[in-house]
Amino acid sequence: MNILLRYTSLRLSILLVGGLLLFSSLTRAQTTTVTGTITDATTNQPLSFANIVFFGTNIGTTSNEKGQYTLTGNGNFTKVAVSFIGYKMATRAISPGTTQTLAIKLEPDAQLLNEVVIKSGKRERYRNKNNPAVELIRNVISHKEQNQIGNYAYAAYEEYDKLQFSLSSLSTKISERKIFQKYRFLLDNRDTTTLPGKSLLPIYLEEKIADHYFRKSPLREKVIIKGSKRVDFGQYFDNNGLSLYLNRMYSKVDIYSNSIFLMTNQFLSPIANSAPTFYQFYLADTIVVNKTKLVGLNFVPRNPTDMLFEGKMYITLDSNYAVQKINLTINPRINLNWVRELQIRLQFEQNVDGRYFLSKSDLLADFGVSKSKGGGIFGQRTLSYRNYKTDEALPAQFYDGQQQIVDAEAATQPDEFWKTNRHDSLSSAESKVYTNIDSLKRMPSFRRTMEALTFVIAGYKSFGPFEVGPANTFYSFNPVEGFRLRLGGRTTPELSKRYYAETYAAYGFKDQRWKYFLSGTYSINNKSIYQFPQNYIRASFQRDTKIPGQELQFVQEDNFLLSFKRGVNDKWLYNDTWRIDYVHEFENHFSYSFGFKNWQQAPAGGLQFKRLGDDENTPSPTVTTSEFSAEARWAPNEQFYQGKIYRVPIVGRYPVFTLRFAAGIKGLLQGEYNYQNLTATASKRFWLSQLGYSTVTLQGGYIFGQVPFPLLTIHRANQTYAYQLNSYNLMNFLEFVSDRYASVSIDHSFNGFFFNKIPLFKRLKWREAVSFKALYGGLRSENDPQQHPSLYQFPVNAMGVPYTYTLNRTPYIEASAGIANVFKFFRIDLVKRLNYLDHPNVSSWGIRARATLDF
Known part of the structure; x- marks a missing residue:
């Protein structure tokens, strides 16, 4: 997830850290810190695992293998006590509220030694071989x-x-x-x-x-x-x-x-x-x-x-x-x-x-x-x-x-x-x-405070049965619409747990067009549609813009921070979309959905729908499809945190499987094409103990039938400066299309395994991360506009140079190496694009960042 996408999923963690910051400023207790070494008074050998506590309390620590210790606590402590089996307990006076060094020598206790068995001797270099402690643990x-x-x-x-x-x-x-x-x-x-x-x-x-x-x-x-x-x-x-x-x-x-x-x-x-x-x-x-x-x-x-x-x-x-x-x-x-x-x-x-x-x-x-x-x-x-x-x-x-x-x-x-x-x-x-x-x-002052925090973190302002938001979409800009203003909201369960409505209206000052959205949802199980398990039916209409190939998670496409993009970004779509969807989730985390969509696409900005032989004055037509879809998803033992906008999965050790099938019907509500689209996805996080963990995602898809390029699989690209896990971060929008493809994505965090052994890095507490993504696909001849002039030609740039390509026999590959836990909040990746470098406006290297909040 990138720096934008984590906002909702991190709401609880942000509140946690915010609470830490707030209450740290309210604390006034004295802090007393004592450091030093515990040694044997006779041999001067360091004593490992001796107990050191503030006298009269249970606040304590133990010495390390070198006999060193650091004891810290908030309070007016005046003494420390040191104990170790086989030695007499020792107490020492300290100054409260200060940091001091105190070396303590313990005297052997002959009587205590008769009651227990202490195995000691000359200290040698630690090794597993012939070590009775290791032999014991191997038996365990x-x-x-x-x-x-x-x-x-x-x-x-x-x-x-x-x-x-x-x-x-x-x-x-x-x-x-x-x-x-x-x-x-x-x-x-x-x-x-x-x-x-x-x-x-x-x-x-x-x-x-x-x-x-x-x-x-x-x-x-x-x-x-x-x-x-x-x-x-x-x-x-x-x-x-x-x-x-x-x-x-x-x-x-x-x-x-x-x-x-x-x-x-x-x-x-x-x-x-x-x-x-x-x-x-x-x-x-x-x-x-x-x-x-x-x-x-x-x-x-x-x-x-x-x-x-x-x-x-x-x-x-x-x-x-x-x-x-x-x-x-x-x-x-x-x-x-x-x-x-x-x-x-x-x-x-x-x-x-x-x-x-x-x-x-x-x-x-x-x-x-x-x-x-x-x-x-x-x-x-x-x-x-x-x-x-x-x-x-x-x-x-x-x-x-x-x-x-x-x-x-x-x-x-x-x-x-x-x-x-x-x-x-x-x-x-x-x-x-x-x-x-x-x-x-029940206190009004508490409710006002929580409503303000909800607006700042989630972007919604509640007015009882209706709430306005999200705030991060109120203003944005892009090459097609120019400055864009949006205002919207939705009903809450306070109005009804059965019926929900959501709407927004937006206006672009450059294209001078209104965009809007309206949906109505009926909860079949009489529970909030934002809570698991969901069981609802929804009908909606949306008229808005879209970037082909941009698929986002946990964020709206008109989020203000997404306005900042690299490279050329002028090929957009105007969409009119009618939808009706039915979603049913089960307690065992199997779910299915059925849907119908009537979708009209019209080119916007520098994008055109042109057939071979059309001149520059030929107006671009629209593409209209009527599509039925069905999806099955199984995520055993899945857990998630429900935010105001999105429900964010908590990644566990179980895999997630998704299978989706869609079929376009020609002649139904002006649908122009017959096709079938099958997509399958499997993802799993693998925990590798001290070597960290890997998140692996496999995906494949196949389109049956002849369709123009807007209906092909337009592969997920990213032209923002934020790293997106589910997109190709150095691929341009609309750069690659396929009617069949397979992909693999591997993101691995070493969790500091190597940096912890480097003196400077282990002080910074940075963590290493690497990723690898490969996409293999192709285009059958029946969907190639060069062989079928009736199909719309692939887009070109202002100079007439092709802008959209197929993958041929070479997969698209990119990899990255990153440093995570920077300032405890950020991961910064150096991304390398390994091939297709001769395409226009592409970069072989890029630096991308995203916000994370891990412990």
Whole structure:
């Protein structure tokens, strides 16, 4: 997506970053930072993984493999405490609100050494060979399958899922200001226990209780949601999309999976098959819990800037070699945006058969614009599990139907249900979130603020049952229309959930023509037509301009920023389009649509429809078609965020397939041509662990019948300065046409894998990206105007030089290399066009940019 196309899809992320910027300016707590080295007082050897905390708090860190540490916190701290198994705890005085260096030597504790086993000795260069820590982790890896729930023929358990977001380090003086007096009921609801040293103001809470069922063969899962409850921000947010987005950022952590997806990135698990290649492991201690001997194992990344964890795990020494407990965190130098701190704590309990099952998962992340100062946003997802049952068979028909079922009463369960079924009670601050947000959204001042933000971000101004917008189309310009003014709007669900209308009117001051659009939609399932699953019928008429071959996603063609284009851009169309469409989506993410379109095309600007033998004074006729179409789409497990204008898919690990067929009928409503057009598309994102991810798209099409060039496939070109993923960025509009084609597009992000190892680049936290696009196509003789004079000739430029071509036997190829995460927002690509360089007004090189917002 380019710098324009991401506006809608990034609305939630922009609000998140905007919140970080706002609340960082409201924070007034002192920041204390202590750095230094922890060493053995006898040998002067550095101590790895020693614990350093602000005395009397849980705010702490651990030393790295060189004994170095950095401890930062907001508060008036006067002491630090240092502890390490086998050594006496040490405390040191510090000055609050300053940055200081403190080297600490720990004295061995002979009594403590008799209680635990510490394996140490002369420090040697780290290596995997003959390393007992690596041998232990290899045993864990080899036993992964038997320690997963999927190893049982049948399994069932109950899951409690709680997700909450809070504003962190918000100054207490805020609620005392006069402007915020009316919000004191919200601002005074603070939590100071969840994250010691920080004040949290809960603003979002979501809870879910569900029964999970698993069958190994044939593989099938079933989830029955018994209770579901979340904060509702009303019309200003897509509440379903917000929930999906947050749950995706805070994905469930499966330590036995090779890769763990968090914050739009993949982290390699410390017990992944390839973990010994990327991690260093150190034996720490041996303890006994419930008569079970456990070995503590510390782990750190070999390269501290890679997407890897560091932390400590405890492993059973029985035949299971199972993880009994693990704490994960990240190095501050990791190539991860906005995240100040990340902690993951997993606990496992022993089942009656001796296996260890996950009992609790706690994921905490503190976001901020600054790594150490200012306010931010704190998120926490807690999952707990109980009532495990294994090898209890259920009837085969139980697993039929939908994978996830929501009880009819799930969203309306009474408070008594939650008090009885929550695995953990809510804190005092959490228990007030639901009522506080309900009160907040009823306040006129809050509604006015949200309406202003909606207009700035989404471009729509609401007037209850009708809204005006989008604002970025009010003014634009192009070579055909000159200055163009547009005003439009649409109805909202406040008027009706059944009936919707949308319209706009535009005027071009150069061509002195009015353009307009009008549509009416009927929702068959009585739900908003902007929400999944859609089921509606729509009729519309549009009279407007269009660039042949420009196909955009998530943006209107008359967006103001699209007015800026490179090269010659004078070949346009005037279109009159009558449409009727039926769309039906299913809960399993299969959808189909049927449509009819009557389309009249007339040339505009420098474009002409001329047959061989026509002179320059021969007027250009119009091309009229009447077309029936059908489309089927399957996107298993697809999720998306619903914006005001577009519904933007959240890219997952599942493929998306689309098949479309269209047929033109000659003689129907003045249709001039018989033809059939078949198009198929498949796309998938492949996650490659530490090597990043690739998005691959394959597409092919074939047109049956004889048609003029306006009805051929005009390949997607891009003459803007923004990089478009689905277009050819150095191809000119109308440059290539085909009646049959196949294409491949590969966009790969290395996610900083190489730059993280280069000293300057790893400080900038840039990320590498490459892309490759190839298009192969051709034109049958029956559609070649040189062999059939009755067809319209391909366009030429003002000098009579051909402007439109076929691909012949050579595919069009372009590739790019880019730097992503520039200023945390931008990706800049150097694009190379590899062939067809003899065409007029083409460039072999180009620089294109697009906005992204990744973590």
